[in-house]
Amino acid sequence: MSQSEIAAALRQVLPADCVLSQDEELRPYECDGLSVFRQKPLLVALPRTEDEVRQVLVTCRRLEVPVVARGAGTGLSGGSTPHESGVLLSLARLNRILEIDPVARIARLQPGVRNLKVSEAAAPHGLYYAPDPSSQIACSIGGNVAENSGGVHCLKYGLTVHNVLATRGFTIDGDLIELGGRAPDHPGLDLLALAIGSEGLLVVVTEVTVKLIPRPQLARVVMASFADVQAAGNAVAAIIGAGIIPAGLEMMDRKATAAVEPFVNAGYDLSAEAILLAEADGTPEEVTDQIAEIEKVLQAAGATAMVVSSSEAERLRFWSGRKNAFPAAGRVSPDYYCMDGTIPRKNLGPMLKAIEDMETRYSLRCMNVFHAGDGNLHPLILFDANTPGEWDRADKFGAEILELCVRLGGTITGEHGVGIEKINSMCVQFSDAERAAFFNVKAAFDATGLLNPGKAIPTLARCAEYGKMHVHAGALPHADIPRF
């Protein structure tokens, strides 16, 4: 079916200005936050209401046209990379906060509402929305639901899945689907948990109800320096082992602090091989006690220096460096490739050592920032796409990190999603039978396979092709053969 025929069908259900079909109108949608993958969509639909969303889905279903839903386009795994013969369904215009109920401590939101805006709207009531991805200024709540986004406070406050109470939306068939609710623990299968993080493959969400929680009275952060990364990794385990759950527990290596410091003047110790940021929040008494405990543990773990934030401004300054690590990478290198594996915390040391070896082998630099408390790594591989061969090397470097994550008992993606980027690495983490189960889930929701095709779950054929180096569940066939 031609572009003009599909556009005509969509214009029957949407106002003319809600359907984009001109080349220059489509360009801005050709990629999300992962700009190495670009694909111009056939058309862009920009519905303004829930019913228009439904109409787009029903039309695409009838014409058998693929649909890729998109929020703010900040995703880092190419989850909303368009389909060449599909409609890109932008939910950006559904951006109203429908309700804030301070007594029930909930916010009912349209999917295009920005993450940070939720907390801003809840602030007068002393409440906020906990998940805080680094892109929270721009990313949308609908995208957060699609990706099960995290942030720097997940260890204590959870991911999107822990903070969303209900969603309302449609299947590709245009059937209304309401999941969860304001009452806890609905009967039947937990389809809400299944829908969250499903990367736009199962449903399109038009309304999200989130939990708001009381803003802690106080938060303070300890910044600790370490002479080697292994010691910093051990310090993380020591904090958790001491029965402390910090509100945030982040780590940056020297390459990361060196890139960030000139950019934001966070006050980082540039002589340290690694720094840890450990935050305590709660009542003033509680924070004082916990900070003292954290300092004691870090001291024993070999911290070479420690600074505790003495004001809210200083606390935010310490965090600003961490939150700006990605833009800082963009300043020191023409391009960077951000990985997102998660490993058991105890393996941080060996992982860092392995990444160092890979830097030599691939002749590329890598700076490391971690959600250390969660074991979630964000190695930023620096490269220049204009230098022939560099992207290829960066791509392989990244894949090798992810394979190592799986071998060390972890996962290829902690919070950014599989999208199109890590689709091959899915073959490493899951067996054929497991991927078949994922396809069964997909088929139950979307038998036609029209929602975001080609993302998140690789086909058996794709994995067979990638299977030259198949590793599953830590078992590498012929592990004695050197292959890297």
Next chain:
Amino acid sequence: MDATAILSELRERVMAAHQQRQPLRLRGAGTKDFYGAGPLGDASASTATLPTSSASTTAQLGATSVLDLRPYRGIVDYEPSELVITARCGTPLSEIETALADRGQFLAFEPPAFGGDPTIGGAIAAGLSGPRRMYAGAARDFVLGATLLDARGDILRFGGQVMKNVAGFDVSRLLCGSLGILGVITEVSLKVLPRPRAEETLRLEMPAKQAVEAFNRWSGQPLPLSGAAWWDGVAWVRLSGAASAVRAAQERLGGERVDPTAATQWWNALRHCQHPIFESNTLWRLSLPDTTPPLSLSSQPLIDWGGALRWYATDLQHDASAAPSAESAASMAPTTSAPSGIEEDGRAAPSGIRSMASAAGGTAMCWRGATPAGGRFHPLQPTVATLTRRLKDRFDPHGIFNPGRMIAGL
């Protein structure tokens, strides 16, 4: 027999059942035999007596074979500094809680034991949580990974042992509360938490309406709440956390401090469903938005979860006082028309506890007593019922696992 051998025996049993289309009733310690819908659930509550330890993994129960999962047991991995425990499905909850307590940790979702010693597989398959649910999270919030033995005999691993994992659909959380209808949960990895340093329980005399209001007000403030319940004119509030925070909150809330032994008794009775209200022959469990004012019913509820969980011990299906106004029932009518059978939506029912719960935005389950029309569980929204059926058909095409346990006819 070692674990590998037990697992392969389980696998063979499942594959044979699949081939012969022989229904299987998955069973751990049997503490939740009463729980769930359908004739199997009702029958087993009165008849099931199974060997307490047996090399054989099966026993007969009417036409349905019982697959006893207790032999597949043991903690596989536990590292306190990782905050994760991995155990086989048959592991007794007591074994897990003892191992955690030795290292100052616990399962914060407080799964109920019903006066027995359930298996961890059963606890996760039922997905039930205790008094800390609104403050620490529900069972599903602590599931990091699960292994499923499906009808074809495939052993599938979903999720993992790490805090953050978004690779593939979140099937491990889907399995939590699935009542075994998708297959055998053979292993689970759960997030654990350090035990709170300090804990205090306060007792405040007030009527139910005032208690629900107070619970909601306090939940909107930065207080270290870990339980809020009400019974017979008394609100019970639990505070957990750093000693200094608990002390400060205690001063702020006032009330009478409860002696630690009595406090433990109270919260354990709630958690394990051992409160006197659970001796009733008919018992309804209502899950409601926590702000819902007390319902106008003739019996007083046991309120838990800060107002979100309410137990009523009368035959409320026919409680005359449970008739909602026509207006509220109409406003909750489903937007899509319900075809028939399991897709029937109880929200439009003219009277009774179900429509009352629906009108408030919640659900009502018949916990004990004769199975009401529409089943034990609150009827599902039509699209959700359709998807549940499709998922069941995909994972268990011959319907061998726990038929009828979640929904009649499924």
